[in-house]
Amino acid sequence: MPGRVTSPRSAAPRRCAGRRDGTVVVAEHPSARRVTVAVPTFHRNAELRRLLTPLLPQLAETAAGGEWDAEVLVIDNDPAGGGRVVADELSPSADGRLRYVLEGTPGLAAVRNRALDEADGRLLVFLDDDEEPAPDWLATMLAMWAHHGSAAVFGRVVSVFEVERDAWLVAGRAFIRPAHRTGDRLPAVATNNLLLDLDVVRRLGLRFDTRLAFSGGEDSLFTTQLTRGGGTILWCDEAVVYEHVPQDRLNRRWILTRAYRNGTVEETVARLAGSGPAHAIRVRLQYLLGGVVRVVGGSGRVLLGRVTGKLTHVARGERAVARGAGMIAGAAGFVYQEYAKRTAARRAA
Template identity: 40%
Template sequence: MSLSSTPPAPVPPPLPPSVSLVVAVTTYRRNDWLAELLPQLVDQARAARADEEAGVGRARVVVVDNDPDAGAREVVEAVRAANADEPGAAGIGPHYAHEPVPGITAARNRALDEAADARLLVFIDDDELTRPGWLTSLVRAWRTHGCAAVTGPRHPLFEAEPSAWVRGSGVFDAVRAIDGAIMPSAATANLLLDMDVMRALSLRFDERYGLTGGEDSMLMRSLRKGGGIIRFAADAVLDERVPAARATRGWVLRRCLRSGSTWAQVRIETDADGSGSGMPLRLRYAAKGAVRAGRDGALAAIGTIRRDDDSRGRHEAACAGAVGMVMGAIGGRVQEYGRVSRLPWRRK
């Protein structure tokens, strides 16, 4: 079934005057950053509860720790103790949930479980910082549009000044859209979900993407196929830390390769006609990726000759994404650590 024939979304119950909300941050051994983020999330939850237009009643901040050693527990307990007596902070936490099963999918699904009795679930990553009004803006947008999901922009905070090549790649650019615009997809790094819609569609993060990434793309694709609408809240702004180790040509190319691979896989799996292999789609995306790789590879070469690092970065990143598309179309998977798994016909 194509997205052009998307059925109507399950109609959620009328919006109540007061809703319960969970803000979930998934983390893995970033305790220093987490210690800075959590007080901000407590303040965001307090502000949302105080905002009449948002209409948030019960609010909780939940940390899902994917560290098998439970390293974030002490950080969470310290922040909770420090905020226990703050006005309006009752019940907010933060609360701790340990998810030892490795992989981002397990952590995100644990967040869904922690929000089992909530109407709204908001995801944020542990490498982000909030701006004033972020959470309230997400909830207000949900109330305005009555949609299944809301996302907002994320702006990069570079640890060190990136090269012209890295900036030119566009990988760290914030998404831009008109406030209230319908979005084709959204990352879980800044995302509000209506859990009534999620439950009606029986949606969870796909465990097959636990080590490769792309689990959020798969979820959003499935949400849209179920008729869910994703809206953009321009004022729901986050800042994303970019360590110097990420702002490199090698890291960007690996990320683009992986993103291209999962982009193709998600579309093949969600658009296949049930024939099993989805071979027509595989051939189509492999051909499309090959054409794009050739085009952007040539443009990158021109940028190199002209010593135009901005153009070179843009087209080399696009070329890597196109190569990833070919890999994804023929069954290759790129894991977060840059390793490519064996293709299906070469596995023993």
């Protein structure tokens, strides 16, 4: 069970920490003057526009407080630079706080490493291009970091659906993420709502592993290495972003494919997080056995659901089987390259 950091200011509403009036305190970190919000993007102009439109006013409001120089960095992985049109469209109202760069090397790891290279201040915040920040999101993230001085802060991601979900998705709690309390310590996280203290990242010499460029999991490995290096990742429940889930993901096939992919990636990340042949063998055996247990247990739950007529057991059992199969495949050396297929299809379009 993750540890939890308590805050004497936790009673303040709609803030993870900070002054009673809601302003951000940075006196403990006099070198912290610049925050970069990095948004990797690829062929998602409408989504990028939807994210930047509410984000830019938050940057201006944060900078107006006098303690921060805030910017957003759009990193386009489209060789044709398709996202530039959105940046050009919004730049006149951005007051110089919107930067656009083109990263020609395909893959998530290269894009995230470009963000590490481009950010020249103390803090770097990652968002995905299919997300939308809640009001006061950035101020809340900064307040949490300023109060605790942790290596990272991870905020809550809430899924928003374009169409009504079918009964299988609802019963299986698809897209419902684990809940935590503000101040909980996490061993590893994704980068879809993540603030990083770059002083810690640079001291540890961390980079996103390019071997995971097309499978995903580069964020899990990065943050695992961060915490194993002594850094702390704190959950901030009040720092909310909304993930807009498109209709083509709201189906059983996509969910089961993602569960299988997660199983392969989970094993790969665990193996890469250590070193030496003994570690690799131990991880492979662990995930081989764990995968078998998931497949057997999930199959039993599916059978139970069909006998009792409870769709919850069927849906969650099928997801367990898919993830277990992925763990077994990962232990055998296979990694599902989800983003390679997506990237190739879009580049050919």
